[in-house]
Amino acid sequence: MPNPNPKHLFHATLFLSILLQALSKSTIEPCSNSDSCNALLGYTLYTDLKVSEVASLFQIDPIALLTANAIDISYPDVEHHILPSKLFLKVPISCSCVDGIRKSVATHYKTRPSDTLSSIADAVYAGLVSSDQLREANSLSDPSVLDVGQNLVVPLPCTCFNGSDNSLPAIYLSYVVRPVDTLAAVAARYFTTLTDLMNVNAMGSTAINDGDILAVPIPACASNFPKSASDFGMLVPNGSYAITAGHCVQCSCGPKNLDLYCMPASLAVSCSSMQCRGSNLMLGNVTVQQTSGGCNVTACNYDGIVNGSIVTTLSPSLQPQCPGLQEFPPLVAPPTTVARDTVFAPAPAPLFDGDGPASPKSSLVPSTGLPGGFSPANGPISGISSGASAACSLVKPFPALTYALVLLLVKLMIPVAL
Template sequence: MPNQKPIFQNLFFLLLSLSIFTNVAHVSSKSTIEPCSNSDSCNAVLGYTLYTDLKVSEVASLFQVDPIAILTSNAIDISYPDVENHILPSQLFLKIPITCSCVDGIRKSVSTKYKTRPSDTLSTIADSIYSGLVSADQIREANSISDPSVLDVGQSLVVPLPCTCFNGTDNSLPATYLSYVVKPVDTLAGIAARYLTTITDLMDVNAMGSTAIKDGDILAVPLPACASNFPRYASDFGLIVPNGSYAITASHCVQCSCGPGNLNLYCMPASLAVSCSSMQCRNSNLMLGNVTFQQSSAGCNVTACHYGGYVNGTIVTSLSTSLQPRCPGAQQFPPLIAPPNSVTRDSMFAPSPSPQSNGAGTPTPKSSGVPTTTTGSLPGLGLPPANSPIASASSDASSLVNSLATFPSAFVLFIFVKLMMSMSL
């Protein structure tokens, strides 16, 4: 009888190699992969569905973010009493603002830590508590867990979360990116319509070969946004606010909004301001957000006090004057909503406010502490489009992961049968 040992060895190594490839595919990200080669970070957004009733502060603790930042990102009125302890209903969809970093050459957020509880498993943490934004294998790998069936109560786990930056632009316009977990009822056309983008744009951003999506996929969805031009040494450098929402900055002293009628960032004092540096523009009596204008035969002379970033505990302001063809109207604000107590079908899927809205009838935020008679305009950043070479690199990486993840198990069986047949010859 011929020596069958080499055949069995070859079979063993073949199956081992395929097993390794399969495991790599399992722990790879199920979201868009954006390669990176520096330590720069950006503002990004997670689409999160509450797994149970939670206080605003409890949601914030899950992601280690400012609870007020969660409220303003969702245009929820922060002037309500004790709003941080308001109980949000289960299945409510929220946009969670996060910092997207560059880790091991890939964009991701790793600032979230979770303390395990007695009933936790990696699967319940990933699928339920973090609503499918991460997989159990990704948590296991990030924390070097050898036996996932054994979790110590109170153990602190790093929860790697998906995010993308793409230079803060989409088709050369300012944008921030939402990591969206696909629901069973979703279609790519429906997601594109909901977030005011196109099917083509979503396919380009996510390096998709077809429009097919499935439950649990994570898509990077570009949201039109208002970009700041603060100096690099400002602590809020790179602030970008999605259209139809707000952001809180400068130690809760300044509130900035975007839209609905344009993509010009508008900042003003926040109602939460308690102990803040001066918000008055030098050499004028105008406060942050104030605008004056005077009609003349040549046009309208407009003077405005703008926010220029938070530097070493100081609120930087700048005074601008311009001659415009006509005097601007009143500042339009994104509509504010009361803290939610219930969930409707529409709110479960978080429609995005329309940038094309004329803003008619939208109320002035209750946090307003100054007259708001016109827009405060800060130019956006001129950056490369999202489908630049970095997005192409993302396409290659995504294609590799997808090909590994779909490696047919039938092929393994075919090779096994062929080897067994050759042994019998």
């Protein structure tokens, strides 16, 4: 049998790679207004990077990056801390309505020597954008030629769905599927259900492929700031923090409830007054008084930043019981290593019973099939209309590419390469 022609084998492999990429899916949310929302990107570092370098890749505040991941910002020189390769981070971005769909176009990338559109898309931005999207967004007639220092727009995926999931506040994470992932495992990792993930992403089956981008709902604490506030519509994911008002105010969400709690930040910056008018209470202060009819609670709450000034509101209420001490999401030290399990198994795998098939043990994930009456083409209950759901499903017209199909293609193409 003659040896295979290396050139033909290369072309066969390239064809398969392109075909697999063409079948990757991404959930797209149609839109028709100019509003924006808070969203998250799931980003895996392609090399060791400083906190400030990661923030620069997405043109965001380094402190916002740290607080979104509940990383302690009190460490000395934390913005220059080196984060390890393969670390997974949640990157906070603003999600806009551009050309009728939700996406973020605030990120720009300055090309370096040896950069290609593929290396920028697949390595630098970890699959959150494709080389074709980069080419189209920048109107590149010859994508093989990039000038050093060229400024490229990087369109990034995001969804808003009215900031809710099943009528509860939520922020959406754009998650790039990796080879070891299953839909059930992704659902378990983010404490949601298989049904909810399929519903949000307008999926007709649980099949996912490497490179697919899923919209994953994460419970969040919603703000109620006036529209005149520059941080209007702020959402803080459960278990994390957000810095606002020019680094003056720190807001947290969780761990025991989804009530937004804001207080003065620990950063040394010059801030406007945070005292509630008509009281001695400062932002975040709470007084309680037990009475025969319940507990009188008075809180000094944050109400956004308007025209550069911090707005506080005195909020009295009568509650059945006096609240305990405020609890905060646990902070982690700036990471220096990545556990092997988090690299090779980015989401919990379903557990097995003996030699039988895998069955998820979490009560959040159905163990068999879909519940009766479930319509996979519907979007979030309070999110998008049926028309928008149909549009989401149109961007994912191909079924999952099975191993059998891949093997068949290989068998058909290898004789050609010989």
